[in-house]
Amino acid sequence: MNVSRIYFSPTGTTDKITGQVAEGLGGTVKDYNITLLKDRAKFKGLTFNSTDVVIVGVPVYSGRIPAFLSEIFSTLKGDGTLAIFTVMYGHRNYDDALLELKNIFEARGFKGIAAGAFIGEHxxxxxxATGRPDADDLSMALKFGKDCSVALKKLESNGKYELNVKGNFPYKERSQSQPMAPQTNDSCNNCGICAENCPVEAIDFKDFRKVDxxxxxxxxxxxKKCPENAKAFNNDAFAKSVQWLMTNCTSVRKEPELFMLSSH
Ligand SMILES: Cc1cc2nc3c(=O)[nH]c(=O)nc-3n(C[C@H](O)[C@H](O)[C@H](O)COP(=O)(O)O)c2cc1C
Ligand code: SF4
Ligand code: SF4
Incomplete structure (x- = not known):
């Protein structure tokens, strides 16, 4: 079994969970980390065949998959390639993101066999969702990967299968908000870590205080990656969003939701 892991993970939670799923699945795993712009350019046009199994992982942004990922996803191609879809969300809701991810990949020659919505620190x-995914989340993801491996072995090549996941179509409208950029305070030591890790190259590589x-x-x-805590969003709109999340999304612990193939 050739396992490939395709993931976008600016703050690392999607990386952690898809890593566990891959470990549970077993086999040799090839990583396609599409977090950085330069790597998204490098991995454009990847093709997979029917002996490949692909694990896809993205964070939920505004109840959807991150909009700009459609660009790279629309260049990938499967050929009856089996796929496991995962989304990470910050304890509000994943709305239609998992369905959207599944639909995009299934339209490109992939066939979903399992899916999961996991929780990551916002x-x-x-x-x-402080510290999520925690040890329980990680062991659930590992077990999910193992269950997928068992399910794969049971698949009959000519069987009829359907993966059903939660979500609605038409998808939730993405919220439109004013452009904003993080500010930089005087603790900045010009290390450049922020610019190297920005997924859209919004931070100037010569002047790390300049953000588009x-x-x-x-x-x-x-x-989250700045070693000096020098970057932050200091505007009212952002502070209001954080306040809303703290008021509305912290009372009850949410657990991962998993979806497996059903045959008929
Ligand atoms: C722009 C933006 C929008 C987000 N929208 C949602 C959302 O709709 N629902 C939710 O529960 N979490 C939302 N989150 C939180 C992330 O989905 C969550 O923290 C995820 O674990 C981040 O993944 P990463 O660590 O791989 O970057 C949002 C985060 C960002 C940056
Ligand atoms: S990561 Fe922090 S300290 Fe380093 S350049 Fe960026 S803002 Fe400055
Ligand atoms: S500048 Fe914006 S896009 Fe770039 S890393 Fe910071 S928050 Fe993310």
Whole structure:
């Protein structure tokens, strides 16, 4: 079994969960980390065949998959390639993201066999879904991978299968908000880590304080990765979103939701 892992993960939670799923699945795993722009360019046009199994993982942005990923996804091609779809969300809701991911890949020659919505610490604040995925989440993801491996072995080549996941079509409208960019304070030591890790190259490579608000997707990679805590969104709209999340999304612990193939 040739296992490939395709994932986008600015703050690392999608990486952790898809890594566990891959480990549970077993076999040799080839990683396609599409977090950085240069790697998305490199991995454009990848093709997979019927002996490949692909694990796809993306974070949920506004109840959907991150919009700009459609560009690379629309260049990938499967040929009856079996796929496991995963989304990571920050304890609000994953809305239609899992269905959207499944539909995009199934339209391109992949066949879903399992899917999961997992919880990761919210990109905007460490106060929502703090420390998730935690040890329980990770062992669930590992077991999910093992269950997928068992399910794969039982698949009959000519059987009729259908993977059903939660979500609605037409998909939820993405919320439109004003362009914004993180500010940089005086603790900045010009290490460049933020610019190297920005998924859309919104941070100037020569002046790390200069951020293009039109490009910024608010992934918070620069904020969470800065060793000096020098970057932050300091505007009212962002503070209001964080406040809303803390009020509405912290009371009850949510658990991962898993979907397996049913045959008929
Ligand atoms: C722009 C943006 C929008 C987000 N929208 C949602 C959302 O609709 N629902 C939710 O529960 N979490 C949302 N999140 C939180 C992320 O889905 C979550 O923190 C995820 O674990 C991040 O994945 P990563 O660590 O791989 O970057 C959003 C995060 C960002 C940056
Ligand atoms: S990661 Fe932080 S300290 Fe390093 S250049 Fe960026 S803002 Fe400055
Ligand atoms: S500048 Fe914006 S897009 Fe780039 S890492 Fe920071 S939050 Fe993410």
């Amino acid at each position: 990109s905007f604040t460490e106060k929502v 608000a039109e490009k910024c997707i608010r992934c918070c990679s620069c904020i």
